Amino acid sequence: MALHHDLRRLPALYEQCGELLTGTSRPLDRTSGGPLPGMPFNTAAADARSAIVGTLRGWAALTIDEGPTDRIPEDTPARLTVFLLRHADWLAAHPAAGELSAEAARCVRRARRVIDPGRRGGTRIGDCVMSGCSGTVVTLAESGAPGGALQVGCTADPAHRWSGREWLRRGRPDGARQPAAVSWLTARDIALLWGIAPGSVYRRASEDRWRRSTRGGRTYYHRLDVEASLEGRR
Numbered sequence: 001m002a003l004h005h006d007l008r009r010l011p012a013l014y015e016q017c018g019e020l021l022t023g024t025s026r027p028l029d030r031t032s033g034g035p036l037p038g039m040p041f042n043t044a045a046a047d048a049r050s051a052i053v054g055t056l057r058g059w060a061a062l063t064i065d066e067g068p069t070d071r072i073p074e075d076t077p078a079r080l081t082v083f084l085l086r087h088a089d090w091l092a093a094h095p096a097a098g099e100l101s102a103e104a105a106r107c108v109r110r111a112r113r114v115i116d117p118g119r120r121g122g123t124r125i126g127d128c129v130m131s132g133c134s135g136t137v138v139t140l141a142e143s144g145a146p147g148g149a150l151q152v153g154c155t156a157d158p159a160h161r162w163s164g165r166e167w168l169r170r171g172r173p174d175g176a177r178q179p180a181a182v183s184w185l186t187a188r189d190i191a192l193l194w195g196i197a198p199g200s201v202y203r204r205a206s207e208d209r210w211r212r213s214t215r216g217g218r219t220y221y222h223r224l225d226v227e228a229s230l231e232g233r234r
Contacts, residue, residue, distance in 0.1 A: 184220035
């Protein structure tokens with residue numbers, strides 16, 4: 001479940017943003033007095049931490065007020081997360097469960113942008129394949145990450161998330177196969193979805209004679225040729 005996955009990541013992201021508060025990418029020695037006078041302060045990191053804490057506190061308060069418990073957890077991101085995960089079934093059945101999932105996903109994205117400003121992501125690569133969903137699928141890639149993007153996700157529903165290869169093959173959680181929403185892919189799309197170097201994309205396109213189309217000065221390769229070629233080689 002995407003909500004569980006995102007919630008579990010928030011405490012670590014909170015700590016990582018804390019290591020950047022003084023404008024350095026290196027972990028800081030823990031002190032009680034905060035940054036030294038004259039040191040730069042990373043406002044974006046502070047805002048990301050505030051968003052994480054605010055989200056966790058708000059949903060913990062809702063769980064206490066309306067849910068099956070009146071036990072107040074310790075006011076730390078780690079303890080609040082454990083508390084919410086313990087009552088995840090109740091939260092999932094709440095009418096506002098979608099809002100919680102969306103807020104947690106936004107906190108994750110915001111914190112990761114602070115931690116890795118060079119992040120590559122959000123490239124639109126097609127329509128969501130889930131029935132009734134009007135969202136679009138974008139890459140969730142990290143710049144410099146070996147193998148490129150491992151996941152793609154829907155802009156409308158954080159729960160609609162797949163590995164690049166699953167989405168390319170149009171796999172669904174229930175195993176049913178969907179008609180392809182994308183017939184043509186750029187070399188960058190293929191590199192991100194399959195986790196291979198762009199140079200390898202061009203080489204395989206030439207060796208296996210992928211069908212191609214040029215539009216607006218960009219070259220696109222036929223999805224079925226790409227899938228058959230790369231599946232066969234794997």
